[in-house]
Amino acid sequence: VTTGSDPYDTRQDQVATPDGRRALAHSKAAVRAFRPRRLLPAVLAAVVIAAVTALAVLDIVAAHADQSAEILSASSMRHFGTTTRWDDPAVLAIGSAACALGLALVFLAAWPGRSRILPITSADDHTVTGITRRGLRRYLVDAATAVDGIDDASGHVSRRRARIVADSSLRDARGLRSQVTDAVAARHDGLALLRPLQLRVTVRKRKD
Amino acid sequence: VNRRTARGNRIGLALAGAVLFVAGAYALARGLDWNSGALGRAASQLITPGMRHFVTTHAAWFWSVTAIVCAILALLALRWLLVQARTEAIGTFSLERDKRRGTTRLPADAVTDAFEDDLQASLYIQQASAVLVGSADNPHLMLIATLRTGADPTDAIERIGQALSRLRTVLEHQTLKATVRLRTTSNS
Numbered sequence: 001v002t003t004g005s006d007p008y009d010t011r012q013d014q015v016a017t018p019d020g021r022r023a024l025a026h027s028k029a030a031v032r033a034f035r036p037r038r039l040l041p042a043v044l045a046a047v048v049i050a051a052v053t054a055l056a057v058l059d060i061v062a063a064h065a066d067q068s069a070e071i072l073s074a075s076s077m078r079h080f081g082t083t084t085r086w087d088d089p090a091v092l093a094i095g096s097a098a099c100a101l102g103l104a105l106v107f108l109a110a111w112p113g114r115s116r117i118l119p120i121t122s123a124d125d126h127t128v129t130g131i132t133r134r135g136l137r138r139y140l141v142d143a144a145t146a147v148d149g150i151d152d153a154s155g156h157v158s159r160r161r162a163r164i165v166a167d168s169s170l171r172d173a174r175g176l177r178s179q180v181t182d183a184v185a186a187r188h189d190g191l192a193l194l195r196p197l198q199l200r201v202t203v204r205k206r207k208d
Numbered sequence: 209v210n211r212r213t214a215r216g217n218r219i220g221l222a223l224a225g226a227v228l229f230v231a232g233a234y235a236l237a238r239g240l241d242w243n244s245g246a247l248g249r250a251a252s253q254l255i256t257p258g259m260r261h262f263v264t265t266h267a268a269w270f271w272s273v274t275a276i277v278c279a280i281l282a283l284l285a286l287r288w289l290l291v292q293a294r295t296e297a298i299g300t301f302s303l304e305r306d307k308r309r310g311t312t313r314l315p316a317d318a319v320t321d322a323f324e325d326d327l328q329a330s331l332y333i334q335q336a337s338a339v340l341v342g343s344a345d346n347p348h349l350m351l352i353a354t355l356r357t358g359a360d361p362t363d364a365i366e367r368i369g370q371a372l373s374r375l376r377t378v379l380e381h382q383t384l385k386a387t388v389r390l391r392t393t394s395n396s
Contacts, residue, residue, distance in 0.1 A: 033387050035214065042217035043292055045224050050285035053278040060275040081255035086239045091254065095239060098232025105225025109218040117389055120365065127372060127386040131361055135392040139361055190362050 022125060027194050030120075030128040036113035045105065114159055119194040131191070133157040139191075140164055143183040144201070149176055151206065162188065162197045169206040177203045213291050220288055296341045303379065316340040316347075319379065323349075326371045332356055332364040334393065349375075349386040354393055361390055 059074060084091060117130035131139075137157040144153035144166045153166040166180050181201040188199060237243065241250035263270055301319050303312040320338040327336035335354040342348040349372075355364055368388055376384050 033211075034389075037214040038217040038221060039292060041221055043289060045221060046285045046289040046292075049224065050282050050289060053282035053285065056278040057275050057282060060271050060278070064271065078255065082253055082260070084254050085251055086235070086248070086254065087241065087250040088239070091235055092239045095232045095235030098228045099236060100232075102225045102227070102229025102232055105221045106229065107225075109220075109222035109225060124369060124372070126383050127369070127388060129365060129368075129388040129390070131390040132392070135355065135361065135390055138392050142358065 026122070026125055026128070027119070030122070030130065030194055033128045034115040034117040034119055034130045036115060038108060038113070041105065041108050118157075118159070118197075121192040121194050133159075136191070137162070140184050140187055143187045144180050147176070147180050147183050149173070150180060150203075153180075157197065160195070160198060161200060163200045163202075165202045165204060167204050167206050173203055173205050177201060212296070213294060216288070216291065295339065297339045298341060298344055298347060300344050301340060301347055301379065302344045313344065314379075319375070320349075323351075323371060323375050326374065327351075327353060327368065330364075330367045330371075332359040332367055334359075347381075347384065349384060351386060352389045352391065354391050357393060364390060 063074065115130075116134075117132055118136060120129045120131060122129050134157075137155045140157070140162055141153045141155045141164060144150055144155070144164050147166070149168050149170045150166045151169055153164060155162065155164040157163075162184070164180070164184050166176075168176055170176065180203055181199065184201055185199055188197060234247065238247045239250055244250065298316050300313040301316050303314050316339075320340060323338050324336040327333045332355060333353050334356045336351060337353075338349060338351045340347045340349055351368070353364060353368060355361060365388075372384075372386055376382050
């Protein structure tokens with residue numbers, strides 16, 4: 001009876017070597033380090049929950065001290081509750097809204113999210129490095145503008161793709177696209193992103 | 209916001225979302241009369257006379273319990289809100305990590321200020337903001353480095369690596385963990 005990994009599975013071997021395991025752990029740590037913190041939805045949810053529950057407490061205490069005191073207008077809520085049926089359109093609307101909002105919150109919690117930072121391969125096991133997508137975009141756009149014959153360039157960097165659009169006023173722009181692609185690719189490759197981007201370069205001919 | 213807060217945020221959002229979803233799904237299912245046997249009739253009121261009777265006969269403890277539960281939820285939500293501001297920055301750094309030989313503690317600010325100055329003296333980095341988080345014995349350096357206009361990030365990364373290695377040597381802590389975020393200035 002054999003236990004453990006299949007000796008012929010080279011893919012497992014790669015991960016099973018100490019170096020491979022360390023590299024894998026390191027890249028996972030890098031991706032995790034730059035995951036969105038869900039700050040804004042958490043703050044909003046906390047504020048809403050705190051406000052509603054605190055008001056309810058105040059309301060109950062106020063009503064206990066003075067029968068006529070009302071903060072949340074409990075009597076109108078009681079009126080709504082005692083006169084409205086479950087199949088009332090208002091109840092169905094509130095139910096749908098709660099369902100949708102609940103799903104959205106669960107989705108925000110479960111989905112890793114799009115990080116604004118792209119992790120970079122690090123030579124040092126104890127350091128995790130990343131660059132903002134905006135910073136990378138500017139770096140790649142600069143490479144395109146540095147090519148002779150290119151007047152201006154713009155770009156967009158997502159988690160998987162970098163798209164660079166360069167403008168040229170040269171009459172003969174043949175070969176320019178491969179030059180720009182080479183320049184952009186050299187910078188992109190030099191940076192050694194943990195997940196290399198798909199590069200797409202377009203050269204537009206500027207009208208005189 | 210540190211990583212522990214980030215995990216807390218996801219757990220909090222998942223819980224709040226699950227409660228909202230279940231409540232909303234119940235209201236929808238009942239209102240659309242999907243399973244009146246188990247859920248109750250769609251044609252009945254939200255608050256039935258039976259429920260009102262129950263509340264009025266048990267008013268003494270019912271409202272107290274409701275108030276206490278709401279107060280606990282309010283406090284939990286407030287705590288959730290407050291931890292968002294938590295940076296977990298540590299005040300001191302242990303220089304000698306072998307406890308048998310005693311410990312020398314250094315203000316964390318002194319460590320990070322020197323590191324920031326080292327980086328800001330370089331051609332590539334306009335601004336560096338470093339903070340030590342974690343614990344005095346097992347710190348983690350968090351760095352946000354703003355590149356100078358036109359600076360090459362690969363050069364900046366190399367420079368940061370050198371500064372980090374100097375820092376590790378000075379602190380006699382070769383395994384000091386670091387998280388580095390590179391950004392560019394916001395103009396242009």
